[in-house]
Amino acid sequence: MPKAAAPRVILGIGGGIAAYKSAELARLLVQQGYEVQPVMTRAATEFLTPLTLSSLTHKRVITSLFAPAGQPEATLASAIEHIGVALENDLLLVAPATADLLAQFAQGLAGDFLTTMHLAFPGPVLLAPAMNTNMWNHPATQANVALLRARGYHFVGPAAGELACGMEGPGRLAEPAAIAAAASALLDKKHDLAGETILLTAGPTQEPIDPVRVITNRSSGKMGYALAQRAQARGARVILVSGPVALSPPANVELLRVETAAQMYDAVMSRLAEVSVFIGVAAVADYRPARPAAEKLKKSVSALAIELEPTTDILAAVGRDKGHRLVVGFAAETGNLLGEAERKREAKNCDLVVANLVGAPGAGFEGDENEVVLIRRGQQPEPVARAAKTVIADRILDAVADLRARQA
Ligand SMILES: Cc1cc2nc3c(=O)[nH]c(=O)nc-3n(C[C@H](O)[C@H](O)[C@H](O)COP(=O)(O)O)c2cc1C
Incomplete structure (x- = not known):
């Protein structure tokens, strides 16, 4: 009823x-x-x-x-x-x-x-x-x-x-x-996600080299935004921490805009206490320039070496401090998809990893479609055939709702 x-x-x-x-x-x-x-x-x-x-x-x-x-x-x-x-x-x-x-x-x-x-x-x-x-x-x-x-x-x-x-x-x-x-x-x-507070990260991060240049990646944010929109439509309260993307924010979703991995980490940690489900979709930079230049770098040198230092791993941090929270990660890989995804699930204490083969034409980062495999502890990997990202989002949320029901 x-x-x-x-x-x-x-x-x-x-x-x-x-x-x-x-x-x-x-x-x-x-x-x-x-x-x-x-x-x-x-x-x-x-x-x-x-x-x-x-x-x-x-x-x-x-x-x-x-x-x-x-x-x-x-x-x-x-x-x-x-x-x-x-x-x-x-x-x-x-x-x-x-x-x-x-x-x-x-x-x-x-x-x-x-x-x-x-x-x-x-x-x-x-x-x-x-x-x-x-x-x-x-x-x-x-x-x-x-x-x-x-x-x-x-x-x-x-x-x-x-x-x-x-x-x-x-x-x-x-x-x-x-x-x-x-x-x-x-x-x-x-309405199967009513009562849940879902925090999603989406999009790329931008790590400054100098005031005008950044290191970034090809993530469009479309998968994360599709998940935010569908989670909201299925009754969840949604907090979307988004790197720079060219997408309109989904209606009735709380949007926190960030640029760098450090800002994304801070935004996630500041809201984690309210959250029952964390879904890390963002393609967070693993490294950032160790000493971004205060002034725009000039073209005067013949070769330029930029020293990089690691960023804080947001998914691993959320997984460490998991509590009763459900933690979902994405693994974008160009090869050995299942092996890498399972390793990531275990290493980062995730309940679910959405393994995503990037590099196939039309799917992955920039396309409107995706093709993924859902990896859960003790369950056979579940392939989800290529479909629109909103359809894939619903399949992922079906798995989230199912895992939450088992936790209850
Ligand atoms: C008596 C009658 C019955 C019709 N029944 C159907 C029908 O069951 N299904 C259908 O696709 N078109 C049917 N049509 C054709 C549609 O009315 C017509 O293609 C119309 O342009 C559809 O408009 P719509 O886009 O507003 O549905 C029927 C036409 C008539 C005159």
């Missing part, structure tokens, strides 16, 4: 014959205690009246991106409603998801309220397709579904059976109860 603060669901409705079943779905979701915001495409309003849905959900049904000129809604607030709706809700559920909507989502088109808001929506998306069997089997539709699945979208159905057009085969909208159950599973999972 949903918790006291009701999770919020956007119910997107496409222009398919099964749109009438979304009224029953809306009723079930409301009955289960969820707040439901209906959004209908123009085609959907040909099949079902907004009045039906507003009566069932007690919400104004959104049917258009633009308020008619001269109407009181044509204000700044309504002008950015698609962003507000995207950020205020926990799940985007689309039922029926027509062939056209699947194509628009896959291509990132933004021609109406639902598709525009979809692009701004940071959380999980659940799609319940419904269409004629030939439309579903068409290679274009199948390619769109494969692309969306690879991006981490969730699907429920379609079921096989007799369709409104008289054909038999896959294409029927899943039963409203099955769709509501799939939505519940995503929403309830979403």
Whole structure:
């Protein structure tokens, strides 16, 4: 059953014959205690009246991106409603998801309220397709579904059976109860980290050589930011200690910006007492210039040697002072991945090491995708196939939630 603060669901409705079943779905979701915001495409309003849905959900049904000129809604607030709706809700559920909507989502088109808001929506998306069997089997539709699945979208159905057009085969909208159950599973999972305070480090560090030059590395911060965003969405209080990155901070996350490994160490240690889970994703410099120059170094010498000294190992320090805390480290390796990761897990007293092969094209530091292996004490290594970093983040957090449940 949903918790006291009701999770919020956007119910997107496409222009398919099964749109009438979304009224029953809306009723079930409301009955289960969820707040439901209906959004209908123009085609959907040909099949079902907004009045039906507003009566069932007690919400104004959104049917258009633009308020008619001269109407009181044509204000700044309504002008950015698609962003507000995207950020205020926990799940985007689309039922029926027509062939056209699947194509628009896959291509990132933004021609109406639902598709525009979809692009701004940071959380999980659940799609319940419904269409004629030939439309579903068409290679274009199948390619769109494969692309969306690879991006981490969730699907429920379609079921096989007799369709409104008289054909038999896959294409029927899943039963409203099955769709509501799939939505519940995503929403309830979403809160499995409630009560946890998770401190994450992310990004690279920059170690000054002189006032204008630094030693740094290729970490983009994307994996750490994806973890922070997903941990927050799953109910955790999140403190993100971030090195310099070109990313927008995730909403509702406390962001502490640092530059050097020493500043990152201080920031982590100053907050550790509040923390139940530490996840060290940052690529912290192992060495820093021993004596950074006070003035900009001149190009006058033919060769320049910079003496480096080790930085303090943040993960090892957190592991030493572990207490009841769960400690998660990342091991970015270019070879002997499992051996190095297990050695690091043991040496740094980590409960979980996320081993990350860097150097593969498109994955690792700078890409939007990743491919990792989860290493836990006394368990077989668990490979997580290549996927978007937000999807990988959820798999890592599944392991965190599982380890925390075992600790309890
Ligand atoms: C009577 C009728 C039933 C339709 N049923 C479906 C359907 O079940 N699934 C689908 O993908 N398209 C169906 N269509 C086609 C869509 O309505 C059409 O592709 C529309 O552009 C989809 O708009 P949307 O992007 O707002 O969903 C149907 C069209 C008609 C006229």
